[in-house]
């Protein structure tokens with residue numbers, strides 16, 4: 001599978017304006033190719049191959065197109081076909097889609113080189129390496145981790161963030177470990193994860209992870225935004241302030257992403273099976289009402305991240321239909337509806353009582369195990385043996401500030 005490694009890139013002013021010029025040329029090539037594509041009649045639309053051939057002719061007519069790397073230009077043209085496939089997938093899934101749009105200045109912020117036209121250099125132990133891009137030149141990148149060798153990099157992308165900072169993304173292929181055979185999985189290595197109401201997640205091992213406290217970051221962001229509103233749009237001061245706003249916003253995004261990375265890594269490292277409720281089928285009402293801020297939650301990205309890491313670490317990540325998991329008693333299987341504010345599951349049928357989210361997480365785990373056929377023959381209403389408290393054996397792996405045991409005063 002593909003792994004994207006991100007490195008901070010340092011461009012001097014001349015290089016930065018040259019790269020930005022290249023990005024704009026690529027944007028124009030793309031717009032041109034998109035127009036060319038839609039101009040053709042519906043059953044005679046050009047393929048990437050057709051457009052690569054046309055590119056030669058376009059370069060003769062618009063010499064500026066020849067200023068950029070030929071490989072990168074082909075990549076820009078090929079990208080259209082990939083984007084069309086994505087639209088097609090969305091359509092198949094019943095989503096409304098339009099056509100590929102014309103892109104305005106500033107909308108495209110990166111340039112990509114596929115397999116050719118770039119070189120990566122790094123001497124082990126040095127703080128900086130370089131990324132050399134054809135027709136652009138050498139760009140220092142910060143080696144906060146090992147920089148892969150050129151032959152292992154499939155794709156190199158140089159991107160300018162809205163904050164003005166540059167990043168190099170190097171895409172490498174990594175071998176993925178095989179996932180354990182469901183027949184040989186120990187039930188203690190399986191976990192169910194409920195997307196919490198009061199907490200970020202609540203697991204079937206009765207661990208609850210608090211939502212990230214971003215109040216300070218949001219205050220700071222709001223302050224910078226207010227200051228921007230007072231400045232004259234387009235002035236130098238305004239531009240400087242706009243960057244500050246972008247930085248404040250990025251800080252929030254990074255904090256959330258960092259939190260999600262740590263949490264998903266912890267889950268896939270500790271368990272062989274992680275069962276999660278699939279958002280597609282969960283009525284959003286339950287989460288959105290209580291989630292302070294939708295962005296903090298960003299569940300869908302968390303699930304994608306979890307799945308991606310599951311592939312990376314050889315862990316089964318199973319999405320299950322979460323309908324009824326809150327209502328159903330995990331001891332006897334009887335369903336009882338309870339309003340959102342009822343925090344405890346108390347079964348009128350068997351008398352079983354426990355935290356609402358814990359009960360849901362156990363149901364999610366059971367569904368996940370059933371769909372994987374782990375411990376075949378177990379019916380959904382049979383409780384799964386869980387070892388408590390599980391977190392003590394993993395403590396220290398996740399920022400303890402964010403992982404607290406349910407029932408503790410901090411939770």
Ligand SMILES: [Zn+2]
Pocket residue numbers: 329330331332333334347348349350351352
């Ligand atoms: Zn019951």
